[in-house]
Amino acid sequence: MKIKQLLLLVLLAGNAAIAQSIAVNTNDPATGTRVIMTKNHRGNTLEVEDTVAKSGLAFFSAGYQSGTAKGKKVETYFIDLDMFHNNNKLGCINQSANNVTILLKDGSKIECFQISDTDCNPESFKAAFALGPKGSSMEQMEANFKKLLTTEISKITVKTTEGSLEYKIKPKSSEYIKSHFALVEKTLSGSTK
Numbered sequence: 001m002k003i004k005q006l007l008l009l010v011l012l013a014g015n016a017a018i019a020q021s022i023a024v025n026t027n028d029p030a031t032g033t034r035v036i037m038t039k040n041h042r043g044n045t046l047e048v049e050d051t052v053a054k055s056g057l058a059f060f061s062a063g064y065q066s067g068t069a070k071g072k073k074v075e076t077y078f079i080d081l082d083m084f085h086n087n088n089k090l091g092c093i094n095q096s097a098n099n100v101t102i103l104l105k106d107g108s109k110i111e112c113f114q115i116s117d118t119d120c121n122p123e124s125f126k127a128a129f130a131l132g133p134k135g136s137s138m139e140q141m142e143a144n145f146k147k148l149l150t151t152e153i154s155k156i157t158v159k160t161t162e163g164s165l166e167y168k169i170k171p172k173s174s175e176y177i178k179s180h181f182a183l184v185e186k187t188l189s190g191s192t193k
Contacts (some may be wrong), residue, residue, distance in 0.1 A: 020179040023061065025187060032073065036187050037063035038180045040082055052177060053167035057084035058156065060173075062148075062180035063128070064188060075138045077145035077184075078115060080128045083158065083165055088122030091162030100129045102148075103155040105174075110144050125158070125165075149181045 024037040040059040041050040052060045059082040066075045081100075093099055093114060100112040112129035113136075119125045130136070131144040152174040158165040169177065 020176070020183045022183065022187060024063070032066070032068045034066045035063070036065075036184050037061055037080060038183055040080065042176075046082075052169055052173040054170050056165070056167055058082070058165075058167040060177055060180065062145075062184050064145075064184050075142070076115065077131045077141045078128050079112065079131065080116075080126075081156070081158070082124065082126045083167070084124040085165055086123050087163075089162055090122075090160040090165070092118055092120035093125050093127055093158060093160050094118045096134060097159070098133045099159040101157045101159075102153055103157070104147070105152040105154045108147075108151075110147075125160075145181060145184075149178060149185065153177055 020042075021039050022036065023039040024035050027034045038061045040061040041047060043050075046059060048057065050059055051057045061080045063078050063080060064075070065078070066073060068074065079100075079102075095114050095116065095118045098111050098113045100114070102110040102112065104110070110131060111133040112131055113134040114127050115130050116126070116128040119127055130141055131148070132141040153169050155169060156167045158167075
């Protein structure tokens with residue numbers, strides 16, 4: 001009996017290490033607007049250990065937003081990256097550009113376009129990227145989102161106006177990243193708040 005209790009404790013501790021929480025969860029039935037976004041760090045504050053990259057500082061979160069445009073529901077599945085680069089020669093990351101490529105462990109790629117404002121900070125970039133190239137359908141973004149629930153990310157490349165940033169994902173961050181997508185899915189389905 002003690003061995004079973006010990007195994008259960010080890011499993012729970014492992015899940016706590018990759019546990020994820022929601023940073024934003026708003027729902028306005030009057031306007032049809034919904035926003036869900038996970039926190040990009042494990043504890044109460046952002047720490048260097050929270051980076052998902054083998055080298056460099058890249059902090060990851062996932063999200064979903066919906067609203068209405070011209071009477072039709074519009075849904076966007078996205079990732080949000082905080083990237084500290086301290087390189088004033090990188091230029092900018094531009095809104096509406098197809099400037100992120102996610103390479104998956106199965107060899108496939110997901111092209112993403114920037115949905116947040118242009119950022120030209122010489123020390124860091126913070127931006128959100130829809131899970132599909134510019135002009136992609138909601139169904140394509142949702143399919144990419146569902147793929148990221150089960151497929152590990154091996155590398156994220158961010159194109160800038162003057163170069164690029166490449167973040168190889170730490171092996172121990174793979175499950176942590178997938179937990180972001182799982183939490184967004186659970187929140188959407190109403191099984192968590």
